[in-house]
Amino acid sequence: MEIERPPTAFENKVFDALHLIPRGMVTTYGILGNYISCRSAQAIGQALRRNPFTPGTPCHRVVKGDLTIGGFAGERDGEPIRRKRNLMESEGVRFLANGSIDPKCCYRFDE
DNA sequence: CACCTGACATAAT
DNA sequence: AATTATGCCAGGT
Numbered sequence: 177m178e179i180e181r182p183p184t185a186f187e188n189k190v191f192d193a194l195h196l197i198p199r200g201m202v203t204t205y206g207i208l209g210n211y212i213s214c215r216s217a218q219a220i221g222q223a224l225r226r227n228p229f230t231p232g233t234p235c236h237r238v239v240k241g242d243l244t245i246g247g248f249a250g251e252r253d254g255e256p257i258r259r260k261r262n263l264m265e266s267e268g269v270r271f272l273a274n275g276s277i278d279p280k281c282c283y284r285f286d287e
Numbered sequence: 288c289a290c291c292t293g294a295c296a297t298a299a300t
Numbered sequence: 301a302a303t304t305a306t307g308c309c310a311g312g313t
Contacts, residue, residue, distance in 0.1 A: 186296060205309055209295090216295030217309040223296075225308055240309070247308030260308090 186214075187223040191230075193285070197237045200268025201283035206241045211285045217241070225250050236260040237267075243277040 183191070189212040197203050205217030214220060224235040228249055236259075240246035248260040265271065270278040 181297095184296080206311095209309090214295065215310090216293085218307055219295040219297085219309090221308040222306085223308095226297080228308090235308075238308075241311085245308090250308065252308075256308090 183227065184223075186219070187227060189214075190220055190223045191227070191233055194224075194234055194237065196285065197234065197283050201281050202237045202239050202243075202264060202269055202277055203283045203285070204239055204241045204243070205246075207282075207284055208238060221247070236263045237283075239277055243279060243282060244275070245277075 190208065193203075193208050193211050205220050208220055209215060209217045212220075220238075224233075224238060227233060228235055236248065238246070245257055245261055246252075247257070249256040251257060261271070264277070269281045272278060
């Protein structure tokens with residue numbers, strides 16, 4: 177069984193920002209990246225993907241820049257995605273008829 | 288809508 | 301230690 181690699185400083189930053197997102201809200205990789213001073217949203221997505229083992233990490237509150245669901249657990253579609261959507265809806269995030277998320281639910285880390 | 292480029296961190300070689 | 305390849309993107313053409 178493979179040993180767990182300790183979280184890096186970068187991942188720590190990502191998780192910390194994740195916890196700042198209020199319930200019923202979501203944020204985008206771009207906004208999150210701007211908050212942690214990372215211009216690469218991809219690096220963020222990777223960090224989240226590597227740590228979904230933490231139930232306390234609301235990785236489902238992060239969506240793509242165009243307010244679409246994006247991916248989850250390394251999957252761009254399938255059951256993981258519908259679970260992510262279900263989680264967000266359960267927390268109060270509203271989805272538009274076209275499948276995107278309501279911009280009002282987009283948390284922008286009001287500074 | 289499809290494709291390419293840019294920017295960033297981690298794993299693997 | 302350096303390079304290559306990959307990855308829950310973003311932005312532009």
